[in-house]
Amino acid sequence: MTKTTLMTLALGAALAAGPALADLVFPDLSYRTGPYAAGGIPFSDGYQDYFTLMNERDGGIGGAKARVIECETAYNTEKGVECYEATKGEGALIYQPLSTGITYQLIPKISADGIPLHTMGYGRTSAANGKVFEWVFNYPANYWNAASVAINYLLEENGGNLSGKKITLLYHNSAYGKEPIRTLEELASKHGYTFNSIPVDHPGQEQKSQWLQIRRERPDYVIMWGWGVMNQVAIQEAANIRFPMENFIGAWWSGAEHDVSPAGQAAHGYKALNMNRIGDLPVFDDIRQYVVEPGLAAGDGSNVGSVLYTRGMYAAMLAVEAARTAQGIHGTPDITAAMMRDGMEALEMTNARMEALGAPGIGPEFSVSCENHGGSGMGIVQQWDANNGEWVALTDYIPSDNEVIDPLIVQDSMAFAGENNITPRCE
């Protein structure tokens, strides 16, 4: 009943407002509650604040105002479906659920409804194959790139030779955590290291037995695919067994300030991947001036500039750039979800463009095409400095081993195409 009343009200308001431009709707399926909220809050703040900045500073995107509809999922797939159904009728242009589980739910649904899905560095890796996944994008990099970047970094550390080394993957026992296993196994046979994987069940507050196993097996390196409270617990447990922190590398979802700060000084030297650079970007000054100070921020403003805030803002920035590209292609500010998809497929991020947006070097340069929805697949390695309380980038963008990843992507996406009777496009 409340929905119909609301819709009548909204309709009435729309009619009263006259022939104004329709809003560009960006639903934000966020999670500010539950065991994953620590990561969900800064990401969502960054995502929403960038759209607010567009509205306040630039008067919208190409003249059309952006409207963000927030919906709380608590990282729960059932609530995620509810949120999707509740928001898709509002003219949603793009979904970014920040959850691999919800992504798997939404891939068939958005493909049937014709709304693009952008899973930046998470979700289904083989969606990088645009020939099969018309509506799904995962640029600028995906899990398999991340796994390969981590191994490439270790190769560099060890003078190009990993044979005889023991590498253990500590992973969240879900679709998210299982994604890199196959890549790491392929790379193990290529580079000759011994690979072992240890699962941690949701939510990951109890890891005594896993770390006991690590203590017994004494791997040379531990790679972690964790999220939420699991990260903090793992870093604390690693400190408890005195595992050398510089040999402990987290994925890019395991490398935020709140993951390392609970362990205090003991977390010094912990490394993590990142798909975007961090630092004091000029765009943050604009956000403070136009969004935080007038009291329009999604959060309390304390997260501005943190790792996940920056990533959420980067996600919004890529969405805005895709919307602008779509407006350019179709010559109208009032774009639909299908036009948005065209914009995403024609997206090109150059260093000059990122500089113009006030975020020089926030991400790698990449361009999207009909075949390639996955971007360039590069990542950096950063290290936690507990003395100054900040992440320090150790490397520039490291490319991943596409020789190994590309056949895996083709194999997995073609299996999906076969199951769902999809004829590959772009030919």
Add this chain to the structure above:
Amino acid sequence: MFYREAGDFKTSYLSDSQTFPIRFDRFRYYAVLAVAFGVIPFLINDYWASAVFVPFLIYAIAAIGLNILTGYCGQVSLGTGGFMAVGAYSVYKLMTAFPDVNILIHVVLAGMITAAVGALFGLPSLRIKGFYLAVATLAAQFFLVWLFNKVPWFYNYSASGQISAPERTLFGVALTGPNTDASVKYLVCLGFVVVLAWVARNLTRGTVGRSWMAIRDMDIAAEIIGVNPLRAKLTAFAVSSFFVGIAGALFFAVYLGAVEVGEAFGIQKSFLILFMVIIGGLGSIFGSFAGAAFLVLLPVLLKNVLVGGLGWPTDLAAHLELMVVGALIIFFLIAEPHGLAQLWRIAKEKLRLWPFPH
């Protein structure tokens, strides 16, 4: 005034032993069915189907299943989530192995597989009771979830361990997959609910149900008067798991379309369904519906009122929702320890006398 037997004369044994002996009650039941089958399918949209009706109907099946075991036979089970997972993974394996067979047959077969698994895990109930049995079923919950995570055969060796329901049709209409119409989803679940609730209602009124209740009320006495505890307990586990398995199969194939065992069928699911049964009322089919409605619909309603209606921040609303639902659970259980079904019974008694209570 309402719910009166006056003027309702029974002239045959059949009409005397019918499920709804009071005419008013019977017509109310027909009216509910008429609205459910004749009106809602024409009005339903994707939101109402996916967020409200389909989860409500599926949880109602699971709650009826657990109510048979816990409410009617007195065996506490914390393995409901694990048994739902058995239903979901069975239907997935059947769907992908035999794509030409009708999906509805697969759902029923998945229920039967779950019934077999449930009977197997019911064996300890012959030796242990009460809290100890709860712990044994808890082991089933953790073992089954671990199994579906550990053995790649169950998820067809997919890279992520997710299972996704491919599209399956019946007479050219999609029943599973993303192109399924909202009304079709709803009608499939409604069909299963009506048939299963009818079966459950009649089972619990007959010999089998009476032997379950005898075991629940006092197992030694039941054994002395000739109820076979082995038979009664194992049939309760099998029938209950059959219902729960069908709920799990529909949950995966029709409702979500893709699941991951740890997240969808974890221990929280077992607790959720146990709470539905306790709040709804142990040993009552109506109570299973009431409990499912309470725990599925109330959070959605609160969310729509607080976020959609009042425009509150989503995190505040989500926290408040937990507090309100928790407070209401405590309130209802203090006001009526036998659940919503007992409140409904008392309301009916009052309505019979209304408006002249003395």
